[in-house]
Amino acid sequence: MKYIRTNSLKRLFSLKRRSLEEVASPPSVCCNVEEGNEGLKNVEAIELSPRPTWKCFSFEEISDATNGFSSENLVGKGGYAEVYRGVLKGNEEIAVKRITKTVTDERKEKEFLNEIGTIGHVCHPNVLSLVGCCIDNGLYLIFHFSSRGSVASLLHDESLPPMDWKTRYKIAIGTGRGLHYLHKGCQRRIIHRDIKSTNILLTVDFEPQISDFGLAKWLPSQWTHHSIAPIEGTFGHLAPEYYMHGIVDEKTDVFAFGVILLELISGKKPVDGSHQSLHGWAKPILNQGEIDQLVDPRLRGVYDVTQLKRLAFAGSLCIRASPTWRPTMSEVLEVMELEGEIDEERWKMPDEEEEHDEFWGFEDLEYEFDSSFSVSPHDSISTRSR
Numbered sequence: 001m002k003y004i005r006t007n008s009l010k011r012l013f014s015l016k017r018r019s020l021e022e023v024a025s026p027p028s029v030c031c032n033v034e035e036g037n038e039g040l041k042n043v044e045a046i047e048l049s050p051r052p053t054w055k056c057f058s059f060e061e062i063s064d065a066t067n068g069f070s071s072e073n074l075v076g077k078g079g080y081a082e083v084y085r086g087v088l089k090g091n092e093e094i095a096v097k098r099i100t101k102t103v104t105d106e107r108k109e110k111e112f113l114n115e116i117g118t119i120g121h122v123c124h125p126n127v128l129s130l131v132g133c134c135i136d137n138g139l140y141l142i143f144h145f146s147s148r149g150s151v152a153s154l155l156h157d158e159s160l161p162p163m164d165w166k167t168r169y170k171i172a173i174g175t176g177r178g179l180h181y182l183h184k185g186c187q188r189r190i191i192h193r194d195i196k197s198t199n200i201l202l203t204v205d206f207e208p209q210i211s212d213f214g215l216a217k218w219l220p221s222q223w224t225h226h227s228i229a230p231i232e233g234t235f236g237h238l239a240p241e242y243y244m245h246g247i248v249d250e251k252t253d254v255f256a257f258g259v260i261l262l263e264l265i266s267g268k269k270p271v272d273g274s275h276q277s278l279h280g281w282a283k284p285i286l287n288q289g290e291i292d293q294l295v296d297p298r299l300r301g302v303y304d305v306t307q308l309k310r311l312a313f314a315g316s317l318c319i320r321a322s323p324t325w326r327p328t329m330s331e332v333l334e335v336m337e338l339e340g341e342i343d344e345e346r347w348k349m350p351d352e353e354e355e356h357d358e359f360w361g362f363e364d365l366e367y368e369f370d371s372s373f374s375v376s377p378h379d380s381i382s383t384r385s386r
């Protein structure tokens with residue numbers, strides 16, 4: 001247990017170890033939320049639901065479950081973790097996230113505590129639930145296994161059949177609800193800071209679940225926004241005020257959610273081969289109202305036009321340069337879900353703001369971002385390549 005030095009880590013694990021039988025029921029049971037247009041109302045119901053519980057596993061348990069962390073069980077790799085599929089003795093499928101490649105042990109602890117402290121205390125059908133952790137022989141987080149992988153893998157893998165519109169719409173609404181819950185529904189507000197399609201996992205029935213809380217922050221209720229250094233996240237998803245000034249609030253996540261909407265509509269990756277961002281490409285098209293041009297050709301014209309218009313309009317609001325003119329997640333859900341005509345007037349910006357929005361051509365900002373962070377030109381450029 002050589003990593004366990006910080007007081008918070010000690011305190012955390014001085015809690016009574018729970019038995020396997022006490023492990024939280026799956027999210028569908030512990031957060032009994034109805035389907036339909038009830039997203040906002042249901043947040044209150046969720047608050048009253050039982051708190052999630054999780055257990056400490058022994059290293060032996062997780063090693064047995066993953067076949068000794070065999071490479072055959074490796075299902076994903078991010079910037080600071082390797083994720084293995086495992087099966088517990090009672091046949092429950094789990095994902096074991098082994099925290100690996102950060103520079104120092106201290107940094108490892110920080111990411112681990114961050115994730116356990118946030119995801120370990122939330123409960124919503126659209127947020128991945130924590131099953132437990134292990135602090136012997138390294139640091140491990142244990143989750144329910146998402147057999148369908150991430151939204152990114154399903155959407156962008158050309159060897160798979162194209163994702164149909166119904167699924168895309170379901171992912172948009174579910175992710176929106178999960179994010180709204182993090183921002184407003186759970187007891188302490190959480191800013192995720194790394195919302196992107198590789199961090200949205202899918203259940204068997206394609207319900208999206210927000211995962212990877214390594215960068216998440218508690219946002220104290222008395223603060224409207226937070227100044228954060230160093231700036232972390234993924235290029236192509238970072239809101240301008242964040243990567244220019246380090247200012248973080250829930251609008252940072254709203255921006256990144258907008259990028260996911262554009263990704264679902266267009267089937268394009270957040271950053272293409274020539275490093276153009278998806279939002280930079282889509283913005284002028286959205287401003288011209290030429291939504292058809294955004295739509296993924298792999299859908300072959302099969303989509304619900306009203307839903308498409310709503311998602312595209314929500315996306316255009318989310319990627320606005322000024323956080324003040326970006327909607328909150330509850331407003332995004334309204335735009336995406338409410339029946340009837342969209343009230344576009346309500347979202348009109350004053351002329352000078354429109355100009356400002358145009359002026360902050362995203363490509364300029366990205367150039368600045370690129371040079372100041374000297375990041376490597378990977379497929380998805382990231383300050384932590386997660």
Ligand SMILES: Nc1ncnc2c1ncn2[C@@H]1O[C@H](COP(=O)(O)OP(=O)(O)O)[C@@H](O)[C@H]1O
Nearest residue numbers: 076078079080081083095143144145146212386
């Ligand atoms: N619960 C899970 N079920 C299935 N696959 C998972 C699960 N958690 C993570 N993965 C896979 O592992 C990848 C990396 O996990 P993530 O938590 O995002 O790690 P990092 O913090 O290093 O980015 C994900 O993109 C996904 O493909």
Ligand SMILES: [Mg+2]
Nearest residue numbers: 078199212386
């Ligand atoms: Mg990740």
